[in-house]
């Protein structure tokens with residue numbers, strides 16, 4: 001831990017020496033973000049030591065991936081052009097569990113994928129708009145999905161929700177208002193809401209998982225403004 005910190009500080013120092021624009025560095029660049037789950041600015045951040053509890057992995061045997069393209073901040077053609085979740089490599093129909101106790105907000109087992117031409121029209125609209133509107137994201141691209149409200153149980157600093165998407169199916173007992181416990185199965189992994197789902201094939205199954213932290217004015221996502229080299233280690237601190 002200490003060595004990592006020293007390394008990070010050394011790296012910052014070296015890069016500051018190497019670049020003539022170092023004097024333009026903003027405050028946020030000078031902060032050592034080791035151990036931070038997100039860092040917006042000096043007033044809005046969450047450190048792992050501010051968590052009340054640690055979470056179960058949503059797909060039991062699938063750890064947080066190391067590949068940056070599967071982590072938050074990776075480039076994507078949807079949203080505002082970047083990923084705000086983690087893609088866990090769970091295969092088709094793998095049981096997905098609640099990462100902590102909470103209340104189900106959303107569960108849409110009736111969702112059916114649109115055909116691929118319609119799917120592409122939504123992507124074209126998003127591309128023309130320069131972002132994916134929340135309606136297209138939530139109602140089309142997330143596919144069958146479950147959202148759980150954890151209130152202030154994960155951290156007393158922010159209200160938090162978790163999102164489990166592209167599910168192949170959701171048990172009937174998981175409905176809006178259902179109280180779930182950590183470890184309860186809330187669905188099975190799949191590819192709904194993806195282009196493979198629109199093509200009705202079995203390819204590309206995975207669990208796209210998100211956690212958001214809210215205060216009165218903003219919503220923050222795990223990994224927000226955390227540099228790529230710290231991302232995997234910091235995110236691991238969220239889980240048991």
Ligand SMILES: [Zn+2]
Pocket residue numbers: 083085086087207208209
């Ligand atoms: Zn994803």
